[in-house]
Amino acid sequence: MTELRTLKVALLGCGNVGAQVARILIEDADALAARTGARLQLSGIAVRNVNSKRDVELPQELFTTDAETLVKDADLVIELMGGIEPARTLILSALSNGACVVTGNKALLAQDGPTLYEAADKAGVQLSYEAAVAGAIPILRPIRDSLSGDRITRVLGIVNGTTNFILDQMDSTGAQFADALAEAQRLGYAEADPTADVEGHDAAAKAAILATLSFHTRFALENVHCEGITSVSAADIAAAKDAGFVIKLLAIAEKLTDADGGEGVSVRVHPTLLPREHPLAAVRGAFNAVFIEAENAGELMFYGQGAGGTPTASAVLGDLVSAARRLVLGGPQRTETTTGHVPALPIEAATTSYYIGLDVADQPGVLARIAQLFAEHGVSIEIMRQTIHKDAASNVESAELRIVTHRASEAALAATVEAVKGLDVINSVTSVLRVEGV
Amino acid sequence: MTELRTLKVALLGCGNVGAQVARILIEDADALAARTGARLQLSGIAVRNVNSKRDVELPQELFTTDAETLVKDADLVIELMGGIEPARTLILSALSNGACVVTGNKALLAQDGPTLYEAADKAGVQLSYEAAVAGAIPILRPIRDSLSGDRITRVLGIVNGTTNFILDQMDSTGAQFADALAEAQRLGYAEADPTADVEGHDAAAKAAILATLSFHTRFALENVHCEGITSVSAADIAAAKDAGFVIKLLAIAEKLTDADGGEGVSVRVHPTLLPREHPLAAVRGAFNAVFIEAENAGELMFYGQGAGGTPTASAVLGDLVSAARRLVLGGPQRTETTTGHVPALPIEAATTSYYIGLDVADQPGVLARIAQLFAEHGVSIEIMRQTIHKDAASNVESAELRIVTHRASEAALAATVEAVKGLDVINSVTSVLRVEGV
Numbered sequence: 001m002t003e004l005r006t007l008k009v010a011l012l013g014c015g016n017v018g019a020q021v022a023r024i025l026i027e028d029a030d031a032l033a034a035r036t037g038a039r040l041q042l043s044g045i046a047v048r049n050v051n052s053k054r055d056v057e058l059p060q061e062l063f064t065t066d067a068e069t070l071v072k073d074a075d076l077v078i079e080l081m082g083g084i085e086p087a088r089t090l091i092l093s094a095l096s097n098g099a100c101v102v103t104g105n106k107a108l109l110a111q112d113g114p115t116l117y118e119a120a121d122k123a124g125v126q127l128s129y130e131a132a133v134a135g136a137i138p139i140l141r142p143i144r145d146s147l148s149g150d151r152i153t154r155v156l157g158i159v160n161g162t163t164n165f166i167l168d169q170m171d172s173t174g175a176q177f178a179d180a181l182a183e184a185q186r187l188g189y190a191e192a193d194p195t196a197d198v199e200g201h202d203a204a205a206k207a208a209i210l211a212t213l214s215f216h217t218r219f220a221l222e223n224v225h226c227e228g229i230t231s232v233s234a235a236d237i238a239a240a241k242d243a244g245f246v247i248k249l250l251a252i253a254e255k256l257t258d259a260d261g262g263e264g265v266s267v268r269v270h271p272t273l274l275p276r277e278h279p280l281a282a283v284r285g286a287f288n289a290v291f292i293e294a295e296n297a298g299e300l301m302f303y304g305q306g307a308g309g310t311p312t313a314s315a316v317l318g319d320l321v322s323a324a325r326r327l328v329l330g331g332p333q334r335t336e337t338t339t340g341h342v343p344a345l346p347i348e349a350a351t352t353s354y355y356i357g358l359d360v361a362d363q364p365g366v367l368a369r370i371a372q373l374f375a376e377h378g379v380s381i382e383i384m385r386q387t388i389h390k391d392a393a394s395n396v397e398s399a400e401l402r403i404v405t406h407r408a409s410e411a412a413l414a415a416t417v418e419a420v421k422g423l424d425v426i427n428s429v430t431s432v433l434r435v436e437g438v
Numbered sequence: 439m440t441e442l443r444t445l446k447v448a449l450l451g452c453g454n455v456g457a458q459v460a461r462i463l464i465e466d467a468d469a470l471a472a473r474t475g476a477r478l479q480l481s482g483i484a485v486r487n488v489n490s491k492r493d494v495e496l497p498q499e500l501f502t503t504d505a506e507t508l509v510k511d512a513d514l515v516i517e518l519m520g521g522i523e524p525a526r527t528l529i530l531s532a533l534s535n536g537a538c539v540v541t542g543n544k545a546l547l548a549q550d551g552p553t554l555y556e557a558a559d560k561a562g563v564q565l566s567y568e569a570a571v572a573g574a575i576p577i578l579r580p581i582r583d584s585l586s587g588d589r590i591t592r593v594l595g596i597v598n599g600t601t602n603f604i605l606d607q608m609d610s611t612g613a614q615f616a617d618a619l620a621e622a623q624r625l626g627y628a629e630a631d632p633t634a635d636v637e638g639h640d641a642a643a644k645a646a647i648l649a650t651l652s653f654h655t656r657f658a659l660e661n662v663h664c665e666g667i668t669s670v671s672a673a674d675i676a677a678a679k680d681a682g683f684v685i686k687l688l689a690i691a692e693k694l695t696d697a698d699g700g701e702g703v704s705v706r707v708h709p710t711l712l713p714r715e716h717p718l719a720a721v722r723g724a725f726n727a728v729f730i731e732a733e734n735a736g737e738l739m740f741y742g743q744g745a746g747g748t749p750t751a752s753a754v755l756g757d758l759v760s761a762a763r764r765l766v767l768g769g770p771q772r773t774e775t776t777t778g779h780v781p782a783l784p785i786e787a788a789t790t791s792y793y794i795g796l797d798v799a800d801q802p803g804v805l806a807r808i809a810q811l812f813a814e815h816g817v818s819i820e821i822m823r824q825t826i827h828k829d830a831a832s833n834v835e836s837a838e839l840r841i842v843t844h845r846a847s848e849a850a851l852a853a854t855v856e857a858v859k860g861l862d863v864i865n866s867v868t869s870v871l872r873v874e875g876v
Contacts, residue, residue: 020734028589032587034654034777034778035654036586130584136732136735137738138580138583138584138585141579141580141583141584142580145576145579145760146753147576147752147756148473148756148760149466149470149752149754149756149759150752150756151466216472279720294574296462296748296749296751296752297574297743297749297752297753298574298742298743298746298748299742299743300574300575300576300740301739301740301741301742302738302739303740304736305736305738311734311735313734314588314732314735316587317586317587317588317734318584318585318587318588321583321586321587322584325772326772329769329772330769331767331768331770332769334763334767339472340472
């Protein structure tokens with residue numbers, strides 16, 4: 001066997017994922033060399049404190065606090081530090097030195113992706129980030145390459161395991177949000193400060209990345225409308241269940257065409273009702289899945305583990321081996337060039353169905369008045385169901401009304417809900433949730 | 439905008455998929471050019487009869503019966519004729535001329551893949567065949583690239599829509615095989631001669647391709663153990679349902695390690711019981727899905743349409759755009775080199791669980807004798823359930839015994855079943871089916 005070329009790999013960060021990447025690079029060195037055509041030599045691991053305790057035992061001499069020097073001498077740089085700085089500066093430095101970069105930094109990509117993409121284009125080197133969305137699931141490469149001859153029309157993703165675990169717990173046990181969150185924290189699925197997950201910020205960053213690749217247009221975090229799951233109640237979940245739905249936090253990117261043929265993309269994250277028979281409804285616990293609708297391919301779904309050190313390391317190494325293979329083959333690296341220029345639409349321009357729960361006065365004519373009000377706002381009702389409750393003690397009757405609308409613009413739906421609230425026969429609006437997959 | 443380079447695309451075959459590929463190449467020419475960086479010019483369509491009626495209206499001047507001349511002048515060749523010859527000769531001619539080839543010809547790849555892979559390696563050009571397995575679902579590229587830094591341990595695929603439709607019909611309606619097949623034929627899901635589908639040959643070709651990519655070793659059709667679904671009865675389906683299982687025709691490729699640490703790959707196609715909560719169990723109708731277990735990534739599933747002209751065309755165009763992008767960038771093409779040398783194992787070496795249905799004499803001690811016999815063959819029983827039926831008219835009692843074993847070698851299981859048949863207390867063995875996912 002001929003002597004293989006050696007490629008130097010610099011690893012920045014040694015947390016949960018980084019430690020597993022280092023372990024696999026060392027343990028599987030021979031198999032990776034066979035598949036790459038070059039030895040991938042881990043030249044160093046940049047960390048803040050070289051003496052910190054790690055999940056995995058790694059050679060102490062690999063650790064350094066001098067990330068800049070490490071990056072200067074690398075053929076391939078893996079950035080797993082997270083956060084904006086110094087990750088951004090180090091990635092830009094690596095790219096301008098001609099190194100290929102693999103990163104899982106969704107926050108940085110969503111906030112400042114265009115700067116990174118342009119730096120990679122300019123240097124003619126590859127910037128890969130499969131690990132940034134849906135952990136181990138190969139999703140970005142299929143969108144970028146396998147679907148490159150198709151037109152994606154819609155992406156619906158369960159891309160945050162923490163919130164999916166919490167909603168799944170609420171659905172299966174009837175727990176309230178706070179209790180399900182506490183359980184997720186106890187099991188290690190949620191962090192002590194769960195804000196980034198439960199407020200939808202993590203999913204929003206991933207939505208921006210998915211939208212960018214799916215629609216060949218650069219979308220940033222500011223283009224994503226974001227609502228978390230903190231206001232989803234056990235009553236919402238129960239009512240949804242009763243009506244044949246499950247509530248999921250979805251990252252959605254969809255192309256919309258207005259009456260004049262103008263195109264735009266709505267990118268948003270919000271709790272969403274899905275029919276129980278929808279493929280995404282069966283995604284349980286902390287698993288992730290991305291559902292794609294394309295003009296020719298039709299419906300596709302990609303399912304797997306969305307987090308965890310070892311699964312996410314699999315995605316990092318897939319990017320690393322792919323970039324290294326191209327270095328071995330020679331010739332220019334593949335870079336991303338955005339060819340589309342579809343505007344990001346505000347949430348008001350999105351079209352969805354709504355599920356609306358109302359506590360109404362039990363008197364004749366209420367349904368007719370509400371239906372009339374929807375019609376006046378141009379919102380068509382698909383299902384309207386009234387349930388009468390009688391309090392055994394007081395003998396007082398109350399009526400609960402559940403409405404599922406057809407797809408209409410967010411603006412029309414919001415205006416309708418506002419108007420409904422003003423009706424004297426409405427005691428309260430108990431829930432307003434968006435519906436997909438119907 | 440600068441003048442784009444033109445790449446000539448030759449299309450061989452204009453059936454269901456070919457006609458859609460031609461349509462999309464013409465209709466979406468501008469979008470494809472923007473994504474590729476070159477104009478993809480359909481230079482001709484080779485067919486047997488230029489005057490045949492097509493599904494799609496296409497410019498008559500594109501049609502030719504002279505495939506050889508068309509191939510000689512092409513940068514990219516799409517082979518969708520199917521069958522072994524002349525497809526094989528034309529592909530080899532295209533590769534030796536330096537053209538990249540995209541094909542969906544699973545039969546040819548499974549029968550003579552190594553010849554094609556070597557010709558592509560030698561010419562240094564790309565041979566892609568995403569459309570050959572699971573239609574629109576991006577599965578080969580994720581295995582080859584995204585999981586290139588991981589080790590796949592097992593692949594379970596529903597890769598034949600016809601048989602999945604038939605089994606799903608039997609499961610949901612209680613129909614017998616013949617009636618479900620007739621329904622599939624009526625709806626266009628099964629061909630007039632359904633042999634290739636129902637005997638598992640189509641799935642076996644796909645299993646060989648999946649195994650080759652997953653284990654970096656070339657497997658051919660002769661390495662695949664193949665059983666179809668013609669002997670699956672309504673009673674089997676009902677018994678499986680009753681026990682919490684669904685029956686699917688699975689293409690399986692898994693790495694096995696023997697007691698001495700020797701590794702091998704078992705590649706097989708057979709009807710398989712899956713627990714109803716397994717992600718593959720929810721794959722209904724003519725849909726396809728591939729479930730992958732990898733050391734680091736864990737469990738992944740890829741789901742979508744496995745057949746149909748337009749969905750399959752999406753996979754063909756993804757391959758075409760990817761190959762064309764590399765032609766535009768310059769530098770050597772990616773070719774496949776197999777780096778692993780794992781032997782294919784005979785079916786006897788596979789380990790599975792078995793589900794065994796027995797009609798037994800209703801007398802004391804029967805269960806003990808059967809259990810003893812399993813133990814003697816080293817097969818461990820996981821579940822044993824006896825149901826007593828009493829015929830109301832005759833008052834004769836009969837007993838039905840259902841056994842699910844733990845994983846054991848096929849050889850041990852087959853020997854056990856043979857021995858059970860010889861017991862005098864056994865009236866008949868009503869079903870023997872393999873079980874996965876438990």
